[in-house]
Amino acid sequence: xxxxxxxxxxxxxxxxxxxxxxxxxxxxxxxxxxxxxxxxxxxxxxxxxxxxxxxxxxxxxxxxxxxxxxxxxxxxxxxxxxxxxxxxxxxxxxxxxxxxxxxxxxxxxxxxxx
Amino acid sequence: xxxxxxxxxxxxxxxxxxxxxxxxxxxxxxxxxxxxxxxxxxxxxxxxxxxxxxxxxxxxxxxxxxxxxxxxxxxxxxxxxxxxxxxxxxxxxxxxxxxxxxxxxxxxxxxxxx
Numbered sequence: 001x002x003x004x005x006x007x008x009x010x011x012x013x014x015x016x017x018x019x020x021x022x023x024x025x026x027x028x029x030x031x032x033x034x035x036x037x038x039x040x041x042x043x044x045x046x047x048x049x050x051x052x053x054x055x056x057x058x059x060x061x062x063x064x065x066x067x068x069x070x071x072x073x074x075x076x077x078x079x080x081x082x083x084x085x086x087x088x089x090x091x092x093x094x095x096x097x098x099x100x101x102x103x104x105x106x107x108x109x110x111x112x113x114x
Numbered sequence: 115x116x117x118x119x120x121x122x123x124x125x126x127x128x129x130x131x132x133x134x135x136x137x138x139x140x141x142x143x144x145x146x147x148x149x150x151x152x153x154x155x156x157x158x159x160x161x162x163x164x165x166x167x168x169x170x171x172x173x174x175x176x177x178x179x180x181x182x183x184x185x186x187x188x189x190x191x192x193x194x195x196x197x198x199x200x201x202x203x204x205x206x207x208x209x210x211x212x213x214x215x216x217x218x219x220x221x222x223x224x225x226x227x228x
Contacts, residue, residue, distance in 0.1 A: 004156070032215050043118070043204050043219030044157070089156060093215050101147050101172055102217060104156030 003027045004092050006105035014113050019077040021108050023090030026071065030092040034102065035064060035075050038087045047088075048075070077110075085112045116140055118220035120205050126226045127195045135190040135223050137205030145208045146188040147172075147217065148180060150201040157204060163188055195227045 005024045013019045023033075031052040036044035050057040050064045050073065057064050063076045077084055087109050091102040121136045137146065144165050149157040159172030163182040177199060179191045188207075192199060202224050206217040 006156075009154075034216065036219075041222070043206075043221045045219070046216045049216060091156075101149070101159035101162050102157075102215070104149075104158070106154060106156045 001026070002105075003030075004090055004103050004105040006088075006090055006108050008108050009106070010109040010111065012111045012113055013080050015082060016079045019075075019080045019084065019110055019112070021075040021077075021088050021090075021110065023073045023075075023105055024071055025073075025092050027092070027094070027103075028071070029094040030103075031095055032093045033064070033066060033073050034091045034093075035062075036089045036091060036104075038089060038107070044089060080110075080112050082112050082114065085110060118205055118207055118218050120203075120220040120223050122223060123221065124224050126228065127192075128228050129196060131195050132191070132193050133195065133225075134192075135203055135205075135225075137188045137190070137207075137220060138186055139188075139205075139207040139218070140186060141207060141209070141218065142185070143207035143209050143218075144185075145210075145217075146182065147206040147208075148178070148188065148190045149204045149206065150174065151204060151222075152201050160190065160203075195225075197227045199225065200227045201225060 034049040035047040038044040066073045087107045089107045090105040118139045147162040148160040151157045161180040166185040169180045181189045205220040208217045
Protein backbone atom coordinates (compact mmCIF):
# COMPACT_ATOMS: atom_id res chain seq x y z
CA UNK A 1 0.00 0.00 0.00
CA UNK A 2 1.41 3.35 -1.03
CA UNK A 3 2.18 5.48 2.00
CA UNK A 4 3.10 8.60 0.03
CA UNK A 5 0.86 9.53 -2.88
CA UNK A 6 1.28 12.06 -5.62
CA UNK A 7 -1.95 11.78 -7.54
CA UNK A 8 -1.04 14.03 -10.44
CA UNK A 9 1.43 12.34 -12.79
CA UNK A 10 1.90 15.59 -14.67
CA UNK A 11 1.17 19.29 -14.37
CA UNK A 12 1.49 22.01 -16.99
CA UNK A 13 1.90 25.65 -15.87
CA UNK A 14 2.59 28.84 -17.74
CA UNK A 15 5.89 30.59 -17.11
CA UNK A 16 5.55 33.25 -14.44
CA UNK A 17 2.50 31.65 -12.84
CA UNK A 18 2.34 29.64 -9.61
CA UNK A 19 2.98 25.89 -9.68
CA UNK A 20 1.33 23.86 -6.92
CA UNK A 21 2.36 20.26 -6.47
CA UNK A 22 0.43 18.10 -4.03
CA UNK A 23 1.31 15.13 -1.89
CA UNK A 24 -0.73 13.01 0.51
CA UNK A 25 0.49 10.51 3.06
CA UNK A 26 -1.17 7.80 5.08
CA UNK A 27 1.37 6.97 7.77
CA UNK A 28 0.75 9.25 10.77
CA UNK A 29 4.20 8.36 12.09
CA UNK A 30 5.90 10.43 9.39
CA UNK A 31 7.41 13.54 10.96
CA UNK A 32 9.71 14.89 8.28
CA UNK A 33 8.92 15.63 4.66
CA UNK A 34 11.14 16.51 1.73
CA UNK A 35 10.76 17.54 -1.88
CA UNK A 36 13.25 16.45 -4.50
CA UNK A 37 13.64 17.62 -8.06
CA UNK A 38 14.87 15.30 -10.79
CA UNK A 39 16.02 16.02 -14.33
CA UNK A 40 16.28 13.18 -16.88
CA UNK A 41 19.44 11.07 -16.56
CA UNK A 42 20.38 12.73 -13.26
CA UNK A 43 19.94 11.84 -9.62
CA UNK A 44 17.30 13.57 -7.49
CA UNK A 45 18.42 16.83 -5.89
CA UNK A 46 17.08 18.10 -2.59
CA UNK A 47 14.81 21.10 -2.84
CA UNK A 48 13.16 21.87 0.48
CA UNK A 49 12.00 20.09 3.62
CA UNK A 50 9.64 20.58 6.52
CA UNK A 51 9.39 19.11 9.97
CA UNK A 52 6.02 18.13 11.39
CA UNK A 53 6.36 20.77 14.09
CA UNK A 54 5.97 23.44 11.40
CA UNK A 55 3.23 24.15 8.90
CA UNK A 56 5.24 26.20 6.45
CA UNK A 57 8.79 26.49 5.22
CA UNK A 58 10.01 28.95 2.63
CA UNK A 59 13.19 29.10 0.57
CA UNK A 60 13.27 31.69 -2.17
CA UNK A 61 10.67 30.83 -4.80
CA UNK A 62 9.81 27.56 -3.06
CA UNK A 63 7.38 27.15 -0.19
CA UNK A 64 6.19 23.91 1.35
CA UNK A 65 2.96 23.79 3.35
CA UNK A 66 2.06 20.97 5.70
CA UNK A 67 -1.46 20.17 6.89
CA UNK A 68 -1.05 17.40 9.44
CA UNK A 69 -4.73 16.90 10.13
CA UNK A 70 -5.34 16.27 6.44
CA UNK A 71 -2.05 14.40 6.01
CA UNK A 72 -1.32 16.64 3.06
CA UNK A 73 1.57 18.75 1.91
CA UNK A 74 2.06 20.97 -1.06
CA UNK A 75 4.96 22.64 -2.82
CA UNK A 76 4.42 26.11 -4.26
CA UNK A 77 6.79 27.55 -6.84
CA UNK A 78 6.38 31.27 -7.52
CA UNK A 79 7.05 32.44 -10.15
CA UNK A 80 7.53 29.34 -12.26
CA UNK A 81 10.52 29.37 -14.59
CA UNK A 82 11.45 27.15 -17.56
CA UNK A 83 14.26 25.57 -15.54
CA UNK A 84 11.66 24.29 -13.09
CA UNK A 85 10.49 21.74 -15.66
CA UNK A 86 11.40 18.42 -14.02
CA UNK A 87 9.93 15.53 -12.07
CA UNK A 88 9.22 16.41 -8.43
CA UNK A 89 9.19 13.72 -5.78
CA UNK A 90 7.63 14.04 -2.38
CA UNK A 91 9.35 11.96 0.32
CA UNK A 92 8.67 11.25 3.97
CA UNK A 93 10.42 9.75 6.96
CA UNK A 94 9.93 9.25 10.69
CA UNK A 95 12.46 9.46 13.46
CA UNK A 96 11.51 6.06 14.85
CA UNK A 97 12.33 4.42 11.55
CA UNK A 98 15.95 3.85 12.47
CA UNK A 99 17.50 5.62 9.48
CA UNK A 100 15.82 3.21 7.09
CA UNK A 101 15.58 5.65 4.25
CA UNK A 102 12.90 7.81 2.72
CA UNK A 103 9.49 6.76 1.42
CA UNK A 104 8.89 8.36 -1.97
CA UNK A 105 5.81 9.19 -3.97
CA UNK A 106 5.70 8.31 -7.67
CA UNK A 107 6.49 11.85 -8.74
CA UNK A 108 4.81 14.66 -10.65
CA UNK A 109 6.20 15.81 -13.98
CA UNK A 110 6.03 19.60 -14.01
CA UNK A 111 6.10 21.26 -17.41
CA UNK A 112 6.55 25.01 -17.59
CA UNK A 113 5.09 26.42 -20.78
CA UNK A 114 6.70 29.58 -22.24
CA UNK B 115 34.24 17.78 -3.76
CA UNK B 116 32.57 15.24 -6.05
CA UNK B 117 29.63 14.45 -3.74
CA UNK B 118 28.17 11.02 -4.50
CA UNK B 119 29.52 9.13 -7.48
CA UNK B 120 28.36 5.85 -8.97
CA UNK B 121 30.17 3.34 -11.17
CA UNK B 122 29.27 2.27 -13.83
CA UNK B 123 26.73 4.63 -15.42
CA UNK B 124 25.29 1.96 -17.74
CA UNK B 125 25.46 -1.81 -17.83
CA UNK B 126 23.79 -4.60 -19.80
CA UNK B 127 23.77 -8.08 -18.26
CA UNK B 128 22.47 -11.45 -19.34
CA UNK B 129 20.20 -13.37 -17.01
CA UNK B 130 22.25 -15.20 -14.41
CA UNK B 131 25.32 -12.96 -14.62
CA UNK B 132 26.62 -11.14 -11.58
CA UNK B 133 27.86 -7.62 -11.07
CA UNK B 134 28.71 -5.05 -8.43
CA UNK B 135 27.68 -1.41 -8.41
CA UNK B 136 29.99 0.94 -6.59
CA UNK B 137 28.93 4.06 -4.73
CA UNK B 138 31.43 6.50 -3.27
CA UNK B 139 30.91 9.68 -1.26
CA UNK B 140 33.45 12.23 -0.12
CA UNK B 141 31.26 14.12 2.38
CA UNK B 142 32.15 11.95 5.39
CA UNK B 143 28.52 10.84 5.69
CA UNK B 144 27.62 8.08 8.09
CA UNK B 145 24.51 6.86 6.33
CA UNK B 146 24.33 5.40 2.84
CA UNK B 147 21.45 3.97 0.84
CA UNK B 148 20.67 2.07 -2.35
CA UNK B 149 17.39 2.76 -4.14
CA UNK B 150 15.90 1.54 -7.38
CA UNK B 151 13.55 3.46 -9.62
CA UNK B 152 11.26 1.78 -12.09
CA UNK B 153 9.12 3.55 -14.74
CA UNK B 154 6.18 5.37 -13.21
CA UNK B 155 7.38 4.54 -9.71
CA UNK B 156 9.03 6.43 -6.95
CA UNK B 157 12.36 5.37 -5.54
CA UNK B 158 12.27 2.23 -3.42
CA UNK B 159 14.87 1.41 -0.80
CA UNK B 160 16.89 -1.77 -1.38
CA UNK B 161 19.47 -1.75 1.44
CA UNK B 162 21.03 0.83 3.67
CA UNK B 163 23.96 1.30 6.04
CA UNK B 164 24.19 3.38 9.21
CA UNK B 165 27.96 3.14 9.41
CA UNK B 166 31.09 1.32 8.33
CA UNK B 167 30.65 -2.42 8.66
CA UNK B 168 26.86 -2.29 9.07
CA UNK B 169 24.07 -3.00 6.58
CA UNK B 170 20.33 -3.52 6.78
CA UNK B 171 17.47 -4.49 4.49
CA UNK B 172 15.11 -1.98 3.00
CA UNK B 173 11.78 -2.38 1.25
CA UNK B 174 12.93 -4.51 -1.72
CA UNK B 175 16.13 -6.39 -0.70
CA UNK B 176 15.58 -9.74 -2.44
CA UNK B 177 18.21 -10.60 -5.04
CA UNK B 178 20.71 -8.02 -3.78
CA UNK B 179 23.57 -7.98 -1.32
CA UNK B 180 25.55 -5.04 0.01
CA UNK B 181 28.77 -4.31 1.81
CA UNK B 182 30.20 -1.26 3.56
CA UNK B 183 33.82 -2.09 4.27
CA UNK B 184 34.90 1.56 4.15
CA UNK B 185 32.91 4.54 5.33
CA UNK B 186 33.05 6.25 1.96
CA UNK B 187 32.00 3.25 -0.14
CA UNK B 188 28.78 1.27 -0.39
CA UNK B 189 28.65 -1.67 -2.81
CA UNK B 190 25.52 -3.25 -4.24
CA UNK B 191 25.84 -6.76 -5.63
CA UNK B 192 23.63 -8.83 -7.88
CA UNK B 193 24.65 -12.47 -7.62
CA UNK B 194 22.38 -13.84 -10.37
CA UNK B 195 20.73 -11.07 -12.36
CA UNK B 196 17.10 -11.40 -13.44
CA UNK B 197 15.10 -9.32 -15.96
CA UNK B 198 13.03 -7.99 -13.04
CA UNK B 199 16.17 -6.21 -11.84
CA UNK B 200 16.23 -4.02 -14.92
CA UNK B 201 16.03 -0.58 -13.35
CA UNK B 202 17.85 2.63 -12.57
CA UNK B 203 19.81 2.36 -9.34
CA UNK B 204 20.54 5.37 -7.18
CA UNK B 205 22.91 5.60 -4.28
CA UNK B 206 22.45 8.25 -1.62
CA UNK B 207 24.15 9.38 1.56
CA UNK B 208 23.28 11.56 4.52
CA UNK B 209 25.14 13.01 7.46
CA UNK B 210 22.61 12.50 10.22
CA UNK B 211 19.22 10.92 10.64
CA UNK B 212 17.56 12.55 13.59
CA UNK B 213 18.12 16.15 12.56
CA UNK B 214 18.45 17.10 8.94
CA UNK B 215 17.45 14.11 6.86
CA UNK B 216 18.45 15.44 3.50
CA UNK B 217 19.94 12.70 1.36
CA UNK B 218 22.39 13.44 -1.43
CA UNK B 219 21.98 11.29 -4.49
CA UNK B 220 24.38 10.03 -7.11
CA UNK B 221 23.65 10.28 -10.87
CA UNK B 222 22.35 6.73 -11.13
CA UNK B 223 23.28 3.48 -12.87
CA UNK B 224 21.01 2.26 -15.65
CA UNK B 225 20.99 -1.54 -15.62
CA UNK B 226 19.37 -3.73 -18.26
CA UNK B 227 19.09 -7.48 -17.74
CA UNK B 228 18.33 -9.45 -20.88
